[in-house]
Amino acid sequence: MHRLGSLLSHKPLLNPRAPPYSLISSSTFSYSPNSIEIFYDHLLKSCNGSSSLKQIHSALTTTGLITTSPHLGGQIIIKYAKFDDLNRARLLFDNINVCYDKPTSFLCNTMIRAYANVGQCFETLKLYSFMRKTGTFVNNYTYPFVFKACALNLLVREGKVVHGDALKNGFGSDLYVEAGLVDMYAKCGLFVDCRKIFDEMSTKDLVCWTAMITAYEQAEKPEEALILFKKMQQEEGLLADSIAVVSVASAVGQLGDVRNAHTVHGYAFRKSLIEELCVGNSILTMHNKCGNTEKARLVFDMMMERDAISWNSMLSGYTQNGQATEALLLFDEMRDSDCQPTPVTALIMVSACAYLGFRHLGRKFHDFIVDSRMEIDTNLSNALMDMYAKCGDLEKAVDLFNGIPPTERNAGSWNVLISGYGMHGHGKEALELFSRMQEEGVEPNHFTFTSILSACSHAGLIDEGRKCFAEMRRLSVTLEDKHHACVIDMLGRAGLFQEAFDLIKEMPSPPSDGVWGALLLACKIHGNMELGKTAASNLLQLEPNHTGYYVLMSNIYAASNKWKEVWKLREDMKNKGLKKPAAFSMIEYGEDILGFHTADQENPYRHEVYKKMESLAIEMKMAGYVPDLSCALHDVEEEDKERMLNYHSEKLAVAFGILKIDPGMVIRVTKNLRVCNDCHSAFKYISHIYQRKIIVRDANRFHHFQGGTCSCKDYW
DNA sequence: GTAGGGTTAG
Known part of the structure; x- marks a missing residue:
């Protein structure tokens, strides 16, 4: 400088x-x-x-x-x-x-x-x-x-x-010079200077307007970008060209605004702008950001030409919208196309493996990156670390972290490792890393605090979590909604309902669904029906179509035998066309992944697995296991409830592991929803009886079962 | 004969 x-x-x-x-x-x-x-x-x-x-x-x-x-x-x-x-x-x-x-x-x-x-x-x-x-x-x-x-x-x-x-x-008043200045000040983050020049310009053309609109969009102020865009059209009568469309599409994508997405798409189509590669790319990205992968894929399929950005955008659209397996399929198509994977492609694919928990595939992508001599920058290293941590291989993540030269580690590198330790239940280690990060002069950001609070919650480190939250307030860190949600989750799981509820009441802005959702989960764990009702009524106003919240509330009612209420909620769901997501568990078997869900008639192992699970239940009972019937969600006889518990997808997967996986090997299971309390308790017994190490991942949290205990402290 | 605004990952 x-x-x-x-x-x-x-x-x-x-x-x-x-x-x-x-x-x-x-x-x-x-x-x-x-x-x-x-x-x-x-x-x-x-x-x-x-x-x-x-x-x-x-x-x-x-x-x-x-x-x-x-x-x-x-x-x-x-x-x-x-x-x-x-x-x-x-x-x-x-x-x-x-x-x-x-x-x-x-x-x-x-x-x-x-x-x-x-x-x-x-x-x-x-x-x-x-x-x-x-x-x-x-x-x-x-x-x-x-x-x-x-x-x-x-x-x-x-x-x-x-x-x-x-x-x-x-x-000073040359149109081109001023447009250059608007763009420069915007890119350097000097909004006041930028806007001043823009407002004082005697004549503004489309380029100047687009520069200013882009400035807002890039600063993640999409609403203001769209306000300016409207003003440009209405007051100046200027029509958007392809570059303006790219910028506006990006703003609409940031907002996730489906209606405006439709309008922008229509405009680009009518003006034939969508035929341009960059416009096609921005429209498909916009649909992906709005959660509409189907529309994005339609644009992608219609494109006359595609570049790496088109492929990467579609791949990341799938990964971000929970369709990571679609991304894996599309990646194969990319390899057969004229467009070859870039380091960005690698990063997206590694994230897809992280999301799915596909350890072997993740490793293969890592080998692919090394073999194709791709440049591994810090961001790609971070993605690889995240993948290994989320696939249960924390040691490998730590190795990679140690391999990054200290000067090249960014806040993301520390965040990934902290969250890795946190998700595996190593709260103390996560806190130590947090101190080390600060000692080495790396500024923690909002992700760091989220990871720390979540680590404290998972490890049951209530005092440490409280201290961290107090420290955030002292340092005037911007307290985001997700930070509150983590603290509510921590307090709620510990049964500290008063403290949790007081915190919600103190919140400066209205609590989001994440906050009420954390409280509702805690109510389910501890059977707190009254507070659960409060949480649920707030949730159903905020997110009337979120299936998970209906299910949690009906779980609470079911646990107290309030079957009338359970049926009422089910009716509501049915009327709204909402379906309870099917529980699904996957187990690593050699280099393959096998899926299990209840009542799966296709599974070739179903007979032996069901039989094994029944005998396991008897063995567990002899060792002192008592089935937690509150986890069975049907209004049926106790005996049937017990049998239903045995068919939970995660239990079937673990029973398969006991049957088929060599005794020296770890049993690795991933579940799409949270592991239920009863399964959690059962796995402790199984790990003890069979002297097996069982690792179960649910919603980005790991449960390491060994010798009759679990690493986590958040199940009581 | 030269000019200003744009898309993918985290």
Whole structure:
């Protein structure tokens, strides 16, 4: 930063090789080509490869035109830049300059543009400084390039100095210069400066409006972006082009606004803008962000051409919307396509494995990344760590963390490891890491606090959790809803209902469904029907179509034998067309994953597994297990309830593990919903009787059963 | 002969 800043102090800089005569005066040069120039100009226009460009360059050098015709010299510089050969472009630029006592504005602008377009801010500013020192006329073409380079590198101090220069030189009200300034200040996060320039502009065109709209969208203020967009249409009568559509689609996606998504899609379709790759990409991303993967897939399938962004966007859409297996299928299609996976693809696929808990597949993706020599940056490392932690291999996650050089670890790296320890029930270790993170000067963010509070809840570290929450208040950390939800979850699971409810009442903004949901879960665990009703009535107002909350409340009623209420809730669900999600458990069997759910007639192992589960129930009872009949949710005889408990999907999966998996091996099960209290207690007995290690993952929490105990403290 | 606004992962 300092080195760049010093470039703007105006030291005299003279070209020692410059001849003492002037061929052309740079600022007054006006162009009128002769026939040879026109010939070469045509040649250059049709040149589309670097080897033919080099031939033209050499011909121009032989004829001497390269130095006498700044037009052709400039065109060659532009072409070299287009072919990413900045070094050659610069060499030519310097060679031409040697012939004059002062460079031309045109050539300098062309060279600055080349640097700015690839974000080489250092060289851009150096050249800008060079122009000023050599007295080369800095014009309305120069400033937008310099602002762009500053914007890309967030060099606000340097940008402000150049802004001052532009004002002094009378370019303060040039449309292009102002648009560049709006964009630069927006990208550097200086909203006040940005908006001031925008508001004071005498004329604004579509580009300026789009720059300002994008500024809001990028700052995650999508509502304001859309307000401005409406204003642009209504007050100025400007019509959105493809770039404006991309920006607006992104804002709509952030809001998850399905109705506006429909409108934007329709507009892009009517104007045929959707045929453009970038517009197609932004529309499909928008639908994915609105949770509508079907519509997104329709756009994806209709696209005339697709790039890595199209594929990555669709893959991440599936992963983010809980359709990770669809992502796995689509990935195979991608490999058969013209578009090959990028590091972003790898990151998405690793996250898909993390979500599904597919350990072996996750490892295969890791091997794939290494074998294809993809660049593994910190974000990809973090995703890999997260995958290993979520697939039950915390040690591997720790290894990866230790492998990242300390200077390259970002807050995300620490967060992933902290949440990894937390989800495996190692609350103390998570807290230690939190201290270490701060000692090493890494600022905790809202994710960190969520992970810590969740770790305390899972490990039953109530005092530590309280302390952490108090510390957050002391430090004036912005308390988000999810932080409250974690604390309510922690207090609720510990049965501290008064404290939990007091906290809800103290909340500055109305509690979200996450907060009431945490309370409702606690009510279910402890059979607190009264508070459960309060929580449920709030929830049904906030999220009237969330199946999970109906199920939790009906569980509470069922546990107290209030069958009338249970049936009433079921009726409500039926009338709304809501279905209880089917419980589903998966077990790792060799390199395969086997699925189990109750009453599965297709499962080839069903007979032996049911039989094993019945004998396991007898063995467990002999060891002291008492079935928790409150977990059986049907209004049937006690004996039937007991039998139904035995058919819970997680019990079937574990029974399969006892039958089929070698005694020395860990039994690894993942359940889509929370493990029920009775299964949790049963697995403790099974781990003791058979001396097996059983690891069960539910809703991103792990339960390690060994020798009759579980690592977690959140089941009572 | 040169210009300003844009999409994917976390």
